[in-house]
Amino acid sequence: ETGVTQSPTHLIKTRGQQVTLRCSSQSGHNTVSWYQQALGQGPQFIFQYYREEENGRGNFPPRFSGLQFPNYSSELNVNALELDDSALYLCASSPRGGGDYGYTFGSGTRLTVV
Amino acid sequence: RKEVEQDPGPFNVPEGATVAFNCTYSNSASQSFFWYRQDCRKEPKLLMSVYSSGNEDGRFTAQLNRASQYISLLIRDSKLSDSATYLCVVSGYNQGGKLIFGQGTELSVKP
Numbered sequence: 001e002t003g004v005t006q007s008p009t010h011l012i013k014t015r016g017q018q019v020t021l022r023c024s025s026q027s028g029h030n031t032v033s034w035y036q037q038a039l040g041q042g043p044q045f046i047f048q049y050y051r052e053e054e055n056g057r058g059n060f061p062p063r064f065s066g067l068q069f070p071n072y073s074s075e076l077n078v079n080a081l082e083l084d085d086s087a088l089y090l091c092a093s094s095p096r097g098g099g100d101y102g103y104t105f106g107s108g109t110r111l112t113v114v
Numbered sequence: 115r116k117e118v119e120q121d122p123g124p125f126n127v128p129e130g131a132t133v134a135f136n137c138t139y140s141n142s143a144s145q146s147f148f149w150y151r152q153d154c155r156k157e158p159k160l161l162m163s164v165y166s167s168g169n170e171d172g173r174f175t176a177q178l179n180r181a182s183q184y185i186s187l188l189i190r191d192s193k194l195s196d197s198a199t200y201l202c203v204v205s206g207y208n209q210g211g212k213l214i215f216g217q218g219t220e221l222s223v224k225p
Contacts, residue, residue: 031211033212033213035213035215040217041217041218042118042201042215042216042217042218043158043201043213043215045212045213045214048211048212055211056211056212058212088155090157090158092213094211102148102160102163103160103213105157105158105159106157107156107157108156108157110155
């Protein structure tokens, strides 16, 4: 059974550019969530996908968007990158529609915006 | 006010010490409670779920007080390998199932 995998592991982008981060959920998991973790902070919820539909969104602007595919893998897209978008982006998957079943996290993508 | 608040760190303790972390949450409708551990900017990993009856896993004991909206984690006989950041996490169906993390408390266990 494979865990949650994210790509790329590291990325450097210039302010104003666009970026796509990818996540493959753990086998059997149909729910994927994305989190942003700035240095010294806990992860902050960006949004969640369940069976290809967004079913929850945190306090992030519309330039943060996502997709979930039929195989439950997911993408996070960020447009018009800002310096404050520099963070560790974590993907987490769960076997059901979220809640108290526990989430498995990928190792993250470290994004640096210069 | 943050939805989940934790003790500020860092906690620096000697090996063998007992250390306690505290956490409060603001949403009384929260239903699920966890402690996650995060090593050196790696991904968070579930340490243990927390139940009202309290639960223990080896040297780790977690408690939940719903009336006070308070969660605790006790680590006994600290090991060097316990050095990490400990994240208090709550969740609930009325919160869209999302995990709400505290800021995290850094623990450093010294020889």
